Structures are given as structure tokens and as C-alpha cells.
Amino acid sequence: MTRVLKCGDLMPGCDFETRADSDEAILQAAAAHAKEVHHIEVTAELAERVKEAIRLE
Numbered sequence: 001m002t003r004v005l006k007c008g009d010l011m012p013g014c015d016f017e018t019r020a021d022s023d024e025a026i027l028q029a030a031a032a033h034a035k036e037v038h039h040i041e042v043t044a045e046l047a048e049r050v051k052e053a054i055r056l057e
Helices: 023-037 044-053
Strands: 003-006 017-020
Touching: 003 023, 003 044, 017 023, 023 044
Parallel strands: none
Antiparallel strands: 003 017
């Protein structure tokens, strides 16, 4: 199953979306996006929130 993360679920107003076959790939894409667009580093707490926001399709 494909995993999907919508940044807007964590950062209202952001339309970034990423899809991958693993949580690790989603986390990597989310970390890069967070740094480049939102200028934040992913902490352990934020990584947990990201994991909770991942949905299966």
C-alpha cells in the first residue's frame, strides 16, 4: 500500500503532499520539505506527529 502525507494536516495552509512505499521515505521527504519551505528542523516530537499523520491508500 502507498503511504501518503499531507503537510496541511500538520501545517494548515500548506499544500505539499508526498507519497512513498515506506514510512522512512515519507519521513525523509517531510524533513527535506520542512527545512526548505518551513525553515524548521524535524525533532523527535515532530517526527512522531508526522508518523501519526501518514495515511495508507
